[in-house]
Ligand SMILES: Nc1ncnc2c1ncn2[C@@H]1O[C@H](COP(=O)(O)OP(=O)(O)O)[C@@H](O)[C@H]1O
């Protein structure tokens with residue numbers, strides 16, 4: 330059984346890492362997941378968790394995942410917006426866990442937008 | 454919603470939006486009483502009586518992106534569909550309590566589902582809020598108070614991936630203990 334005291338060990342490990350993090354000057358990529366009622370009903374929670382897990386597993390220290398309320402396009406939920414350091418914004422729609430893996434690999438790591446999942450591709 | 458834990462997530466975002474600094478989430482499931490209860494209490498901005506009386510109407514919302522509010526009417530409907538009860542109490546400047554009960558053995562009752570993901574998603578959304586999550590069954594009870602986590606962690610944020618992962622597993626383990634393996 331886990332005990333709260335285990336957090337002490339995590340803390341010790343983290344303190345070294347925090348120092349490392351503040352040393353790299355990489356610019357931040359922001360991932361925003363829509364978590365309003367319609368998003369949650371459509372599966373936004375596992376999408377958020379999949380992003381968090383990918384980011385942790387790949388040690389993507391320059392990626393910040395945040396949550397927001399309604400993005401305003403209920404029929405396309407779960408909706409995720411990706412903001413690159415150059416200011417460009419991509420809106421991904423009808424997301425799921427498998428799509429998250431691809432977006433992280435192609436867009437976030439290799440800077441290539443996954444066109445087929447974007448809102449543009451769905452509105453055609 | 455496919456899981457009650459998703460309703461809980463959704464309703465708790467209302468509390469976050471109301472700028473609560475303390476949010477208490479209580480889940481009780483009792484085979485003996487044939488009852489599942491969920492209760493979300495916050496110390497956020499609250500609602501006045503006139504607004505509160507209309508809040509279970511799906512056309513009431515303060516959001517601007519869409520004309521209908523959905524979360525509260527949805528929870529009310531799912532509770533009442535199982536022969537359960539819904540109640541919301543609120544006071545401006547003091548906070549809000551949202552309560553729903555469900556008949557446990559009713560066919561239309563959604564499973565409680567993944568409470569661990571719900572709680573970690575909420576902490577990830579805002580790790581400066583104090584969350585107290587209580588879960589009770591016929592076999593025992595479990596409490597997670599984020600203040601106790603902060604005590605161990607000092608200035609390391611709860612939303613750090615390593616910490617959040619640990620919290621998720623901690624909840625799963627403790628729920629297995631009191632739910633006897635079934636969620
Ligand atoms: N805990 C709360 N504190 C203050 N206001 C609340 C709370 N819960 C709900 N409300 C108000 O009720 C409205 C309707 O809530 P809800 O049915 O969840 O729809 P939505 O969140 O999409 O607007 C909200 O927009 C908000 O103004």
Ligand SMILES: [Mg+2]
Pocket residue numbers: 366463464466467523524525
């Ligand atoms: Mg809501």
